Amino acid sequence: MKRILLTGNNAAAWGARLAGVEYVPAFPITPQTEIIETLAYWIDSGEIDCRMTTLESEHSMITAAGAAAATGVRVFTATSSQGLLYGMEMLYTVAGWRAPFVMVNVSRGLSSPITLEPDHNDILAARDSGFLQIHCATCQEVLDGILLAYRLAEHEKVRLPVLVNMDGFYLSFTREPVEIPDAAAVRRFLSGYDAENIRFRAGAPLSEAVAVLGGTLYSYFRYEMHLAALNGLKAFGEIAADFAAIFGREYRDVEGYRTDDAELVFVMIGSFATKAKEAVDRLRDAGIPAGLVRPILLRPFPRERIRNMLAGKKGVAVIDQNLSLGMGGILHAEISSALYGVAGSQPIVAGFIGGLGGRDISAEEFYQMANETLQAVEEGHAPPPRLLFAREELAEVRRMQQIAGVTRNAGESHE
């Protein structure tokens, strides 16, 4: 074991290396490219025994990943944002092949307008694809998450591909201390990949992903995938216990931070959740019993755990770094649905949209969200959804619009 400073991207490459990946189909996209560059360097220098193929698109890359996994080799790949969307057709398709592999997504906001900086609309667009999702908050979690993801993907009661997500810039280009476990210890945790009978070989041909009409067979195959995904909850618990026994770091499907006696709980995913932890500490210094609930596993959705962790709280502030246009925050809807229909009094659930396109969320904003949610608790009803957007930001937009030649009619607000 050694402990060094690593970016999230380098930590991802180390995760893949330690998992003993044998095949990496690749296509570059910012802010993910450094992962593939690092693996390419190691392959070139002979440090790892692995084959890399550059494809002409993410659509082909994901196809190659699924196809290679179906031949029984351990596969890794990575993408981001528009790349994930370009491969979307194949995400759904390869998940149905039940040929597991791991893909890292480095979150970046989606076009239009175009940006390089992070939010979660890219990864959440893959929410219903059959890929399971692990959401990381630190560079260490990126490395560990990949090792956990292979065990989860290849678990005999799961056998679905897994997406491991990290935020662009905030993790991808940020160095933090990361423990790199010894290869021998990793081998005790994660042995070779056994493709069982789902193994395509030229000498023993089989038909993969057959056509089915009429709906009966289709329903059977799709619902089996759903049940397999749900099995991921129990499997994750077992796998995380093994991980803790070997490496000493404990993971749960949902992380709770100072939640036991909390009256006000933030709910969020990804690296910004560490900012929420800081805010929780400061709010407690100020006498407000705050806590944080952070789903690490988002698919399968740990409904029961979340329900139990939020039971009896007064207020819940869900912070979504995504926006379902015409609906609102995706996490807010999922958390609300987990709480609905439970006996007893339920917390007030306030919804905040923040951090779109890499927009920071300040300490003051966490405090303000806590105070507004507690205010709503006093008043007894949830506040309307709120975009974290300051007056000075709107003024900045107006200035840019003037430069861009946006013409406002007489009487239209310039404020």
Next chain:
Amino acid sequence: MEKDEGSPSLYRIRFHGRGGQGMKTASRILGSALFQEGFQVQDAPRYGAERRGAPIFAYVRASRDPINERGIIHAPDLVIVADETLLSIPAAGVLHGVAAATVLLVNSGENVESLQARLNVAGRLIAFAAEKEGLHDLRYVGAACAGAAARLIGVISRSSLEVAIRDELAHLGDAIIKNNLQLALGFYDLMAPHVGVVTPGRGISALDYRNPEWVDFPFEEARLSVPAVFAPGTSARLKTGLWRTERPVLDPDLCKRCSLCATYCPENAITLDRQGYPNIDYDHCKGCLLCVEQCPAHAMRTVPEHDTAGGRKGEEHS
């Protein structure tokens, strides 16, 4: 032990420079040196335009406790400015969040009082003229800044700084490591009178904080809210010439008026006058120097910005 309210335990440090001046490397050297000293560390570069000469910054956080803060540093304890021409570019954000408790370290030959008055900063300002102090090659300004910063923080030993440089530059070979070591340690020693002037800030209390003043977000018709630029020529308003570290200068005696420079200029910053001589728009020339490469008569010379009359110190950004 419970964490004290606003316990001053987290260092927040920001490096400002131009793409190519090694700010990312400087932040990594400093981050690595703090890590050597047993600190928890977070370091990251933030690129705007990923282009040589464009303003960039990089930041370092260090604490004895795990670091939960993330992203851009809004309340720095130390700001290092490797390239003083950035001070006149508001968009570079050099002074963002600089308060009375912030130490400002500027690579400048200007005297401290004059700099302080010009920048209107109340806190401690330390100026060092890197070139006078032995920096012969601007490519090493990052190492010089990292060395100086390490001493100002006061918790980094000379040997930790050395280990950090050897670690961070290992891939560049012994000769480059040696140069960087010599410079970084030289500037570390130079800052001896200011050892430990940087103290970690307190962070923001949840009891007494500035209301973020969220707006009730207005609906606006698509003709207003489409992400489009309607006005022509908006790029003319951005003086990309401020990104330049070197400029092309024409020697009319050698010019054969072939117009290749104007043809190859990717910014259309070279026009031809009536006689066919090139005229360079220094407001928008980014200093890529393709014209120097292309000129068959070698009539274009490369001149460092700080060697041109007055540099760009006084130039204002519109």
